[in-house]
Amino acid sequence: MKNEIRQQMFELMKNAGSNHGKLYQQLFNSSEWQAAKIIAVTMSTNMELDTMPIIEKGLSEGKTMLIPKTFPHHKMEFFEFENLESLILSNFGILEPNDNAKVIAKNKIDLIIVPGVAFSKNNNQRIGYGGGFYDRYLSDYLGKTISLVRHFQLIDSEWKLEITDIPIQRLIIEVE
Template sequence: MKYSKAELRQAYIARLQQLDVNTRLNEEKALASILYDQPEWMGAKVIALTLSQSFEIDTAPLILHARHEGRTVVVPRTLPHRQMEFVELKENTTFEETTFGILEPSDGRVYGPDEIDLMIVPGVAFTKDGYRLGFGGGYYDRYLENYQGKSLSLALPTQEAENGEWAPEDHDQQVDRVITLAEK
């Protein structure tokens, strides 16, 4: 029996919320360590990351690590018509809370898709062939349509899905690669 994307999204979010805190922290640290050794990370000058929400993989350590290495970090800001742009994150960046309760930069330099070397794409579940179950708004799928740089996603074991677990739709965009703990 096939489940809808909405049903699967709820199930994967519930699994993430039930994950033991210590297990989760250890898995996130291990994934970050694998990420830092990837050629896509090592070669990137400008990295797009999200400001994570409660049940998502914590991006704060990734942001700090990238900035410590002298890389530019850009984060998304939503626009009308389910579009988004990426804005440089600096110490003095000011933020506004959206209607979804997400913090977004209210100022700063906007980087175009051709200026971003690496995008770490969030989601709630990922298949080995690079499909992701996002949060349902389609923002990343729309952005990835015109993005030519490298795209990676990080998947905790509870986020790993079987290929074909959901039927990709025409607008769904694959990421170049999903990094899992199996790469350890």
């Protein structure tokens, strides 16, 4: 079921527009964003919600912005974002920090903006990209989590939850 939902969403995501100013504004106005000093966010691909406006806004407000780097065995760490020139392309085709970047301990991160493909209207569960990187990372994370959800990504369908699936604390949903 997850794989079918994931494939359907990939098609919708490929055709989605990129004007999501209201969604960003909802994030920037949230109490979680306002209180956070250290924020982690993924580097988006061309079919995802563009995360550069989030990174730029955080930096302009003096926040420390982090981006992930993946490692073998589904391990992921967050590193301080310096600039686009300091990033390298990963095997997944995503920009990641280079080997000189500074890793930030999980307990220092105030807010993680968690990516996803689909989100449940009922229980804040998410379907990710299938690698389990975020669920593993979030399993013992004690800070705040938010996902930015485009209207078509919010679904009624139920899918079989796995013991490793971690719900998101708050979904910020795009208004149509």
